[in-house]
Amino acid sequence: MKHLATAALTSAICLGLGHPALANRVFVSNEKGNDVTVLDSDTLEVIGHFPVGARPRGITISPDGKELYVCASDDDLVRVFNPETMEETHTLPSGPDPELFVLHPSGNPLYIANEDDNLVTVVDTKTHKVLAEIPVGVEPEGMGISPDGKVVINTSETTNMAHFINSETFEIFGNVLVDSRPRFAQFNEAGTKLYVSAEIGGTVSVIHPENQTIEKKITFEIPGVLPEAIQPVGIRVTKDGKKVFVALGPANRVAVINGETDEVEEYLLVGQRVWQMAFTPDEKFLFTTNGNSNDVSVIDVAANKVVKSVPVGQQPWGVVVAPN
Amino acid sequence: MKGRIIILLAGLCVTAPAFAQQAASPAAQKPMQTVRAAVLRVDKPELPPISRLDTPPGDLGFAGARLAIEDNDTTGRFMGQDFEAVEVSATPETAAAEMDKLLGEGVTFVVTLADEDATLKLSDQAGDRALILNARARGDRLRGADCRFNTIHTAPSHAMLADGLAQFLMWKKWPNWFLISGSHPEDVALADAYRRAATKFGAKIVEERTYEDTGGGRRTDSGHIQVQQQMPVFTQRAAEHDVVIAADEAGVFAPWLPYQTWDPRPVAGSAGLVPRSWHPALEAWGATQFQNRFEKLATRRMWDEDYQTWLALRMIGEAATRTQSTDPATLKEFMLSDKFEVAGFKGQKLTMRDWDHQLRQPVLLTTGDVTASVSPQDQYLHQTSALDTLGIDRPETECKF
Numbered sequence: 085m086k087h088l089a090t091a092a093l094t095s096a097i098c099l100g101l102g103h104p105a106l107a108n109r110v111f112v113s114n115e116k117g118n119d120v121t122v123l124d125s126d127t128l129e130v131i132g133h134f135p136v137g138a139r140p141r142g143i144t145i146s147p148d149g150k151e152l153y154v155c156a157s158d159d160d161l162v163r164v165f166n167p168e169t170m171e172e173t174h175t176l177p178s179g180p181d182p183e184l185f186v187l188h189p190s191g192n193p194l195y196i197a198n199e200d201d202n203l204v205t206v207v208d209t210k211t212h213k214v215l216a217e218i219p220v221g222v223e224p225e226g227m228g229i230s231p232d233g234k235v236v237i238n239t240s241e242t243t244n245m246a247h248f249i250n251s252e253t254f255e256i257f258g259n260v261l262v263d264s265r266p267r268f269a270q271f272n273e274a275g276t277k278l279y280v281s282a283e284i285g286g287t288v289s290v291i292h293p294e295n296q297t298i299e300k301k302i303t304f305e306i307p308g309v310l311p312e313a314i315q316p317v318g319i320r321v322t323k324d325g326k327k328v329f330v331a332l333g334p335a336n337r338v339a340v341i342n343g344e345t346d347e348v349e350e351y352l353l354v355g356q357r358v359w360q361m362a363f364t365p366d367e368k369f370l371f372t373t374n375g376n377s378n379d380v381s382v383i384d385v386a387a388n389k390v391v392k393s394v395p396v397g398q399q400p401w402g403v404v405v406a407p408n
Numbered sequence: 409m410k411g412r413i414i415i416l417l418a419g420l421c422v423t424a425p426a427f428a429q430q431a432a433s434p435a436a437q438k439p440m441q442t443v444r445a446a447v448l449r450v451d452k453p454e455l456p457p458i459s460r461l462d463t464p465p466g467d468l469g470f471a472g473a474r475l476a477i478e479d480n481d482t483t484g485r486f487m488g489q490d491f492e493a494v495e496v497s498a499t500p501e502t503a504a505a506e507m508d509k510l511l512g513e514g515v516t517f518v519v520t521l522a523d524e525d526a527t528l529k530l531s532d533q534a535g536d537r538a539l540i541l542n543a544r545a546r547g548d549r550l551r552g553a554d555c556r557f558n559t560i561h562t563a564p565s566h567a568m569l570a571d572g573l574a575q576f577l578m579w580k581k582w583p584n585w586f587l588i589s590g591s592h593p594e595d596v597a598l599a600d601a602y603r604r605a606a607t608k609f610g611a612k613i614v615e616e617r618t619y620e621d622t623g624g625g626r627r628t629d630s631g632h633i634q635v636q637q638q639m640p641v642f643t644q645r646a647a648e649h650d651v652v653i654a655a656d657e658a659g660v661f662a663p664w665l666p667y668q669t670w671d672p673r674p675v676a677g678s679a680g681l682v683p684r685s686w687h688p689a690l691e692a693w694g695a696t697q698f699q700n701r702f703e704k705l706a707t708r709r710m711w712d713e714d715y716q717t718w719l720a721l722r723m724i725g726e727a728a729t730r731t732q733s734t735d736p737a738t739l740k741e742f743m744l745s746d747k748f749e750v751a752g753f754k755g756q757k758l759t760m761r762d763w764d765h766q767l768r769q770p771v772l773l774t775t776g777d778v779t780a781s782v783s784p785q786d787q788y789l790h791q792t793s794a795l796d797t798l799g800i801d802r803p804e805t806e807c808k809f
Contacts, residue, residue: 243483
């Protein structure tokens with residue numbers, strides 16, 4: 085333990101001091117390693133590994149870059165860290181088995197999916213109090229929020245629905261049935277489209293948020309890859325809405341989709357079992373977590389090219405990039 | 409946890425363009441509609457298993473049913489649907505009377521946990537009055553010569569399990585098998601599945617022996633003392649082989665084989681590396697939270713029978729969600745159609761074989777502690793579904809509905 089603490093401290097000093105001005109820190113949660121790997125988005129080097137609690141999965145950061153939130157699933161807590169030093173500052177009550185969460189664009193509150201308990205827990209990030217527990221379908225996972233902060237989306241993996249939740253009254257006002265095991269929900273920046281991935285169904289539903297209808301279902305075909313291996317999970321959309329990236333799990337590919345036509349344009353080969361992704365703030369790079377090859381792939385967004393893979397910890401799950 | 413606010417579900421509405429365009433009406437305005445099912449378990453008086461760790465729990469299968477009903481009801485709240493499953497324990501003598509009672513009460517879905525003979529009798533008794541979902545019997549004849557249109561199988565067949573193991577052994581380049589089968593009819597049937605798998609995947613059975621069940625050798629006879637001496641001699645002077653395959657559906661001798669064989673060879677089949685539908689150590693594909701939910705509810709680990717029962721009732725729930733209906737005929741038709749798919753925590757959708765009503769599913773290859781591999785192995789391809797490399801495929805089926 086002493087050795088670990090020393091290592092953490094040394095890295096913490098490096099984090100605080102030796103940091104080039106333009107680079108952003110990239111935080112990767114390692115589900116089986118119980119730690120977070122921090123990378124430098126400029127040099128793509130590993131800065132350090134930091135213990136963050138049991139079974140870290142969902143990971144996000146406050147808009148001001150001052151608080152890093154980690155779902156410590158087996159601790160039944162959200163742990164909050166100072167992203168500069170990686171010291172734990174406090175914890176947030178999360179309800180049991182927090183898996184994935186989404187922060188209100190203002191930075192408060194935090195909406196958390198409790199996978200084992202069929203709930204979405206809403207937590208005030210300032211007072212650290214639970215504001216509400218919203219019963220949803222079986223195995224809630226995906227959490228999305230509209231750019232105006234008014235609508236929270238939760239997907240339930242066994243119920244197979246995207247639940248539309250009013251972010252202030254916490255009432256469910258719509259449910260859209262999608263394909264099997266919906267894992268992730270992502271709005272485009274304009275708020276005109278909601279993308280929901282279905283891992284077992286193998287599709288991404290494009291939902292019209294206003295009338296809650298499915299406009300289109302995106303399907304995937306990769307020569308030489310069994311259809312069963314194509315399992316869409318994480319989704320990210322560029323700010324201009326023109327490019328949608330979908331992580332395809334054990335297909336070891338990220339699909340690049342035209343955000344206007346919602347047609348697949350390209351498949352990029354990444355590491356094994358790719359699940360979650362995050363852009364750098366300038367959208368130059370997209371980082372993907374590859375759970376079975378224990379690395380992240382770095383995608384050059386403009387070129388649609390994988391430029392590097394960086395080994396991280398054991399079974400990388402989530403990733404977030406500091407905004408500053 | 410003081411000051412919790414539980415938000416009641418209000419203004420629920422569901423849109424499902426995929427299958428049913430018509431139903432977008434708010435569930436809250438409709439009265440709840442109930443889907444009634446039953447789980448009928450037929451227990452034969454049996455000797456204790458070789459290992460006391462394998463003693464079946466009293467709620468075997470039923471616990472899986474309870475989780476499935478919880479899952480279905482959670483989804484049902486959004487759909488205006490309610491699910492129930494009556495749990496019935498019977499003996500081979502009382503099974504028919506219990507089935508009569510269920511049919512009389514208008515139960516149209518019956519999950520059975522019974523052996524081959526009892527399952528077949530119950531299927532014939534139900535006729536067109538109920539859909540039978542077989543969650544235990546693995547015999548190939550129930551999917552072949554003795555198949556019934558009113559019966560769906562969520563338990564994998566002997567052929568699927570044998571093929572799943574065969575693919576792995578061939579990938580390991582262990583093609584020479586020493587097959588030891590028991591003397592009970594179900595052991596003979598299982599041995600047939602291994603012979604078939606050997607032919608299908610190019611393995612060679614270099615020697616076969618039958619272990620006669622003479623009534624001794626179990627734990628009750630201080631088995632380890634007897635068997636420790638029996639097994640080495642019993643396996644002596646076998647033709648050169650890579651692996652010992654045990655076909656012991658009756659559970660009489662296989663667990664005594666590992667480490668007791670004359671030649672130092674791994675054991676697979678009914679002991680050692682065992683092909684099965686579920687294993688409590690499986691963590692991939694969201695299985696961790698599924699195991700957690702089950703263990704919280706049942707305060708024990710999940711058995712194959714629990715998984716297969718859960719799957720059977722989840723099929724009904726999934727059909728009700730997708731069709732937005734609780735009408736038994738509609739649900740049955742949908743479950744048997746090529747539109748049907750259900751997620752089962754095994755990494756891919758599970759679908760129905762229309763030629764014998766067997767649910768397609770991956771086979772887990774397990775040791776005592778871990779899931780060592782999952783079949784189909786990547787190297788085995790198929791024109792329709794890789795899952796159809798496991799078990800009896802359409803051109804080979806003996807089933808005629």
